[in-house]
Amino acid sequence: MTDVADLPDDLPAVRTALIEWYEADHREFPWRETTDPYPILVSEIMSQQTQLGRVEEAWAAFLDTWPTVAALAEADRADVVGFWTDHSLGYNNRAKYLHESARQIVEEFDGEWPTSPEGLQELMGVGPYTANAVASFAFDNGDAVVDTNVKRVLYRAFDVPDDDGVFEATASELLPAGESRVWNNAIMELGGVACGKTPRCDEAGCPWRAWCHAYEVGDFTAPDVPTQPSFEGSRRQFRGRVVRTLGEYDELALDDLGPRIRVDYAPDGEYGREWLRGLVDDLADDGLLAVRADGDSSERDADGDERVLVSLRR
DNA sequence: ATCCCGCTAG
């Protein structure tokens, strides 16, 4: 049995306070207006590592383009990845995952959505968080979601130690049985509007002030979130530029692509053809690009190597 | 600079 942190004695009061706070007033997001798993999955995948405010327009446009899971399953991968980049949604691996998930629903599940978190985790790109979120919001059948918001709330309110196992066990203990839909919405809303990095306890009327350890002692430290290396000049930035550029051209040769993603591209320089080929091969391994040799053997580069053409993968 | 409703692959 995994450790569960000490929680207040009156758990029913703690639960009721949060649910009533949420139901009295909360942000309106369109995906909270449906119980259809497809638009909910789209919103959850888009929301990973991306602010909700930037997801709204993209979510509507995505569903406008691919209104059903069957429509998405039939789409070209290149169009889905292109959409992702056009809407600046980041991590375009997630576009691939979403597309692959749609294919799985249609082909492996015969169009029938799993309704349990375990079943949903079979879908590509759906881990513990997303599985519980979709099971909750679509089917009211999830366990507690544990994301950085929930961790921060539990860490502050109930002094839960910074340990994933304890967070999960404690979050699960707190969840009122059979109410995962409203509960998971409510606790993430709390983390989003009242208990963010900068706490807004009184302004947001936090319903847990009476029990909150941080509020009592005035220490609003949050669990450490692993900091990312700087994006500027990173490999990630250049991967993004490659995908964005290929969204504008059907197919490009390496030496035509290179100058479009970095001004200092020189075929034989430090960041030249060899460097770009490595980047492109990784993107191809990730299933985002197609790389092929130019069939025309007269097209060879200065070193006599066969020319390589890259495109977004269909 | 830091943050943002994580996940997959190794």
Added chain:
DNA sequence: CTAGCGGGAT
């Protein structure tokens, strides 16, 4: 277990 993955907003 850790490394790697985009990019806009603040």
